[in-house]
Amino acid sequence: MSLENEKFHQNVNKVMSLGFHPSTSTTFMKALFVISTTDSSKWAQKMDFYKKCGWTDDDFLVAFSKNPLFMNMTEKNISSKMDFIVNKMALVQPADLAHYPTALTYSLENRIIPRASVIRVLLLKGLVTRGDFSFNSLMIYNNKKFLDKFVVPYQPQVPELLSIFAGKMGPVELGIRV
Numbered sequence: 001m002s003l004e005n006e007k008f009h010q011n012v013n014k015v016m017s018l019g020f021h022p023s024t025s026t027t028f029m030k031a032l033f034v035i036s037t038t039d040s041s042k043w044a045q046k047m048d049f050y051k052k053c054g055w056t057d058d059d060f061l062v063a064f065s066k067n068p069l070f071m072n073m074t075e076k077n078i079s080s081k082m083d084f085i086v087n088k089m090a091l092v093q094p095a096d097l098a099h100y101p102t103a104l105t106y107s108l109e110n111r112i113i114p115r116a117s118v119i120r121v122l123l124l125k126g127l128v129t130r131g132d133f134s135f136n137s138l139m140i141y142n143n144k145k146f147l148d149k150f151v152v153p154y155q156p157q158v159p160e161l162l163s164i165f166a167g168k169m170g171p172v173e174l175g176i177r178v
Contacts, residue, residue: 011035019065031068038071049075053082054094063101070101081108085135089116092135100136111139114165118150121164127154 020028050060122128151161163169
């Protein structure tokens, strides 16, 4: 067997040992791609980084099982997103993001900040509670559904919501500290 074939089989076995099965072809293939392009020192470095962010080994594996491609993102990219979501907006705990790793793949400026800002304003004004939404749903809704659910119904109470969503205004302009 050639060295390339042997390495491929080792990678397939590693992916399977992490709980992936070839029958889940899309996720299995994504995991195989990440494993094949990430050497063991880079893997360990990523694990250490996520531990510093508040994740356990189990959190990391949960996130990897749900969306392996988040492993290819830079630490700077992930740090800025986690800092905004967890510290500035206080929407979720770090471990909660392990259950929604796809959220970490969205654009901070174009998706995360506008949506989190709208929700933060609604929470602080008492118009919604944390039980009214999941962080994952906030991120995966298309723009129309997000607007229909979290902007349009509350515009009479907070007319600036559309401007916040469009990035023309932030919670700070409403006197809300973030």
